[in-house]
Amino acid sequence: MKNLFTAASLAGLLAAGALLSSCTKESMEPAGSAPTLVTTKSSSDATIANGVMMQGFYWDVPMSTAAGTWWQNLGAKATELKAAGITALWIPPAYKGSSKFDVGYGVYDRYDLGEFNQKGTVATRYGTIGQLQSAIGALHGQGIQVYEDMVMNHLTSADNQELANNQYNVYTSFTYPGRNNTYSNYKWHWYNFSATQQAPNNGWYQWAAYDFQPYANNDAYDNLLGSEIRYNDINNANETINWSNWITTKLNLDGYRLDATKHIQTTYLNRWLDNAKTSGRFVVSEAWFRNLSDMNNYAAATGGRTNLFDVPLHYTFADMSNGNGSWDMRGLQFAGFTEANGALSVSFVDNHDTDHTTGALFSPVSNLKMLAYAYILTREKGYPCVFYKDYYEYGLGAQIKKLIQIRQANAYGAATEYTSTNDADVYAYSRAGDATRKGLLLLLNDGGSSRSKGITTPFKNATLTDQTGNVSGIITTDGNGYATFSVPARSYAVWVPTGGTTTPPPTSGTTAVTFNVTYSNTTSGQDVYVVGSTTQLGSWNAANAKKLSGAAYPKWSGTVNLTSGTAVQYKYIRKDAAGNVLWEGGNNRSFTPTGTTATRTDTWQ
Structure with missing residues (x-):
């Protein structure tokens, strides 16, 4: 979550109390001038061998499903997610929000995972702690890792009002009487915060300096929503680390998605990354910078401690979508943070914010979405994230599953960008394969008619078929690897040498x-x-x-x-x-x- 609400929608929620290895290139052309950055990252088996994570929710998921609560829904899908090739699931904020309807980002009590009667409910929007733990057990039983959404910037919906700095009567007293000191006796009061945003006028009441000054042309700033936590306060800093370690153990977490990190003091975030139980666990941060230079700067400022969602690449896909056939597909060459720093990049097409119609980040990839998925799921760089709503609600699951199978069987080896072959409608990209896997050739076409391209591939004297099923027939390359390949209008094809499989090779014994x-x-x-x-x-x-x-x-x-x-x-x-x-x-x-x-x-x- 970041800048999630328009002013009108946020005011309404507040008033209601519900606030919640580099590429090779054809003809040895230069590969661009992306800066070299730190690329250290946490180890995670889900990211190894072409893993794929899924965001396991979207904005305002139903509170009741055929399987029960949302936690029960995710647990019931563990087997099919495994079969689809999903290796990790990012789950929504699991702790108590401002009401049973809160989607989790309006954080009230981070120690209440659906266990205590607070804010008029025991369960969170997603269910009870027992249902959550059962779902995680089911996912782990299928070898799927679980990443929790960590919201550390703010708290909302305090228990009582108090006088802040002898200036403002504000709701900043968090004493959690319903939990009664279980798990933690830490209380929050006005001096733990720098400011708060409250009804009726949705204004900010500030009594302490923010932790940092705006930067990135004022795109990064401290105050986001609710009561802003002061991480200059060592007690707050230590408490949040203690809570993070508690929830890691309580839920047996494999990793984290960190919310709205450009609104959190970077020096504190680095301390959290160094002191929380991140060793051996995957971490990805939502630092919502549209500008690639800002992304690169943030990666440097965090010292490679955390992966980052590739926001610039999302907006590249959004531009392709909005062009709806008129956009120049050569814009996909060496695109985004994924190309600039693939070891730290999590690539994605859409998420809960970009799909949220009244949110400030609404920027859906509505057109040509499967071209974007074909791009991230065959790429040499980046750890791709699939959106639950795309997979299940928008009917793209079968196509995405096929691409994941192709990825896990064939997306290996050196990559080639075909800059002298690509044109305004057609983008081509290949993976050479390795000693045991055959590689692939990707073609994307946003144009209104089918296209054919003569391409020199890494596959010499080879026969290839399109594993997506979008093109029939067999193509045979010559001794130089050259042949003419086709791709349908407004579609994609992934050509794989005969013998390359769409499922991982079986093992026995x-x-x-x-x-x-x-x-x-x-x-x-x-x-x-x-x-x-x-x-x-x-x-x-x-x-x-x-x-x-x-x-x-x-x-x-x-x-x-x-x-x-x-x-x-x-x-x-x-x-x-x-x-x-x-x-x-x-x-x-x-x-x-x-x-x-x-x-x-x-x-x-």
């Missing part, structure tokens, strides 16, 4: 893997477990981790049968009988089991 780890930082009642990315290793769910024997302490050992030939990510954890968990720090460990037996010998410092 198992490998008995013995895990040996030396670890001495335990006391009586504590044991060491191994947990990882496959179902045999618990799908990153600490409750399903495999216990190791400490008979040869400080060496802990155990054997697990893993699928041969399937890449594995894993870590060690320490757990006691009460379920308290300590995760090993650093990047995920990884290997591919082969043979009948294998041994992993590790040290956990």
Whole structure:
């Protein structure tokens, strides 16, 4: 969420109390002048091997579905999401908002996950804490990671009014009587905030300096909505980190989506990223900068600690959509933050804000949307995010699923931009493949008639078919990889060499893997477990981790049968009988089991 409301809609909500590896290039042409930036990022198995995340909600999702609440709906879809190739799900803010109707961004109590009778309801808009935990368990059981939406900028709908700085009578007293100090006894009062935005005139009442001055041509600024948290206050800073670590453990989270970060003090955000439980977990921030230079500057300011949504690329797609056939498709060449810093980019087509008709960020990709999805799902760079509403509500699921299958089977190897071949209507892009996967050739056409293009591909003396089903027939290239390829009007094609599959190659057999780890930082009642990315290793769910024997302490050992030939990510954890968990720090460990037996010998410092 960022600048979500128009002034009129925000006023109405307040008044109602409901506020809530670089590309190669044809003919060796220069690849552009994008700056080199820090590209360090958190490790996550969902981003490895062409993973795809899904935003698992949209604005004002129904409070009741065929499966029950929204949490129950997501849990019921775990199996089909796995089959679709979704490797991670971004869920909405899980904590209590201003009412049962609040979509989560009007944060009231971050420790109430649908457990306490507050604001006239126990459940949040999405359901109860038990339903949420069951949904996460179902998703983890299918190997799907879960990213929580972290709203850290503000609070709304206080319990009581108080006099701020002897100036203003404002609603800034958050004492949470319904929770009665469960999980935390931290209370919020006017001195914890710098300002608040309240009815009846929707005005700002400010009594302390904002944490930072506007920058990026005033596009980044502190005050967004509600009561603005002062992160210059070390107590607020520490409390938010404590809450973040609590919710990570409570929900067994695999990562985070950080809301409206251009409205949060950057030095504090960096401290949060360094001190919250982000090690081994994925983090992506919503820093809504339309300008690519601002995106690059923000990536540098955060030191590569967090991935960023590719907002400039979204607006490129929006321009294509608005052109509806008249836009120059060469604008897709080397486009967006994804090209400038692919290791930190999360590419997307639309989200809950861009699709929200009365929101300030309304900018939907209404036309030619599948061309945009074909672009991000075959790209060498970026971690693509699919929008739930596109997949389920707008009827694009079958097409998106097919593209994800093509991505996971064939989108590998060096990339080529065909700048001397592309024209105003047709964009071409290829992936050369690797030792075991055949690669692909993508063609996008926004024009009103079908087109053919002569292209020198990486595939010499090869036969290719369009795996999307949009074009029939077989194309054969010559000894230089050249052939003429077709693409329908206002559509796309992904040509794959014969032998390239649209589903990942099957594996057979198992490998008995013995895990040996030396670890001495335990006391009586504590044991060491191994947990990882496959179902045999618990799908990153600490409750399903495999216990190791400490008979040869400080060496802990155990054997697990893993699928041969399937890449594995894993870590060690320490757990006691009460379920308290300590995760090993650093990047995920990884290997591919082969043979009948294998041994992993590790040290956990």
